[in-house]
Amino acid sequence: MSLMLQEITEQPVVLERTIQAEREKLAKLGTFLRNKDIDLIVLAARGSSDNACQFGRYLLEVTTGIPVSLSAPSVFTLYKAKPNLKRALVVGVSQSGEGVDINNVLETAKESGAYTLGITNEADSSMAKIADETLLIHAGREKSVAATKTYTGQMLHFYLLAAQLADEKIAFEKIPHFAAQVLQLKSKVEELVERYVFMENCVVVGRGMNYGNSYELALKLMETCYVVAERFSSADFFHGPLAIVERRFPVLMFAPTGVTRQSNLDLLKRLQELHADSLAITNDEEIAKLSSRTIEMPKDVDEFLSPIPFIIPAQLFAALLSKAKGIDADAPRSLSKVTKTL
């Protein structure tokens, strides 16, 4: 079994352990932040961590009513700008905690008066030293180049943070159970990937809470399967990119029940007219009916809690497709684990 597959299966345990270990720190942080006059949340990351932030952006903005901005690190690092962040909470997210540019964003933000938070898997990292407070993912060292357990760990921390800042309750305690449940799809996904062994291009679609997942699955497919994988929201897909879809062009889709359902249905109908090939990760019957293939998800996962359980079969898909294509998922060509961009 590849390291990647092994780490995928660790996720229910990692998620539960993280909830337990960080619970108390989060409660204190929540009290502190609620008393501060935060009027902007800025999220800064690259790679998979940035995809987790795409999710965090929707979750935090929708549940807290505080505007959220996804940082453009170059504004700080290359252009040396110092935006006014006096009333901002700036969150840096990095698996290793050693992303030089993200740490640079945190340092500059701190100088500009922001309260800074790090989300990382490494307690002794530079990020943990720089940030005012650090939320730790308790994943153990991530050995696979392709991030999996740290990605869902980062997403979990956005739930924990949102739970502190939101008015309504968020039932994040259910997530580890859902994660364990969907791991049982492994043998089904293993059969399914055979159909995609010769796939060279595809588009991954997701919207709202699952928009970040579309970026993440696309990234996994690029890293571990060398598939040229585009990623779009089902809304943006109609603005131009639809033109690349021809007969049998594969479109992979995160399609839970909930508010994004109608737009995913509309897209699937259009894809059917174009004779495209669709694979839906879904717990909606009508979406399943309209798709060429389906990964069936548990019915009781509601849209707000869907992003972590829905990415897991997608991670399995990438890891198992990599194997079926004869690629070593743990040693993607041209890549290394820690990227220190500036």
Add this chain to the structure above:
Amino acid sequence: MSLMLQEITEQPVVLERTIQAEREKLAKLGTFLRNKDIDLIVLAARGSSDNACQFGRYLLEVTTGIPVSLSAPSVFTLYKAKPNLKRALVVGVSQSGEGVDINNVLETAKESGAYTLGITNEADSSMAKIADETLLIHAGREKSVAATKTYTGQMLHFYLLAAQLADEKIAFEKIPHFAAQVLQLKSKVEELVERYVFMENCVVVGRGMNYGNSYELALKLMETCYVVAERFSSADFFHGPLAIVERRFPVLMFAPTGVTRQSNLDLLKRLQELHADSLAITNDEEIAKLSSRTIEMPKDVDEFLSPIPFIIPAQLFAALLSKAKGIDADAPRSLSKVTKTL
């Protein structure tokens, strides 16, 4: 000549006309905004207009020091959230002014106390009626499905707005002249596209001020050439996507002199090791030397002013490649001009 090509050549005139026609309105708006306590700018758009916003984000954040957020329209439309935007300037950008979701963002933002601004090519559009103030692109009706003259018109408006809010002077008056100058590259680009007639995939790279352009060229290649075109910042490209690059894989790059130069050089060196194929739109000698092919840009265009002159040969590249591939750029399959997503 296709409508698209015709509209590309209109750009110097459109840009100059827009500067002259909107100058006075902008001056008044500037005085008004400088007196308001704006502490956040939110940009909302889809498709090409969203790519213009990607540029606007860097320009405004770097030059004004006000944090900028690219809106996720679904937060407003699907999740019905009402973020607190009391001290925000919210800018909706839409060629037609009829993007239902973007207009919805403007309406909700207005209710939340934001000052709203529309940037559109249509004076009688719904957007112009909703927004507190409207900045008009004076492009004449855009008939081509693929936006070109309205894209650069939108970018120009970000310069005009930044010039009002920034401390330092921005020499936007030079842009129409640069635009006219680079149109003369047409015959060179026409020769060049022959080499790419069988290109089916590619990656477009840009960073900082030219990050939005990488999205825009990729979109043009998808719409008018049916090329599966990925888009990345040269920083993010090292986080995983590099794995899809194999011998002769085409990477198109916006690479002006300036602060992004070093990271583009680093990427080009890595691409050379991988025997990839690179096409640089550049006015830097070393970058030109490292690239498989080059579109040579005028030396006197500095990075801050590069995005409009640099996208024009890229638009020509897409329009002429479309023709060379035997596609009708004015009638991309599956698309219509106005997209009314919700």
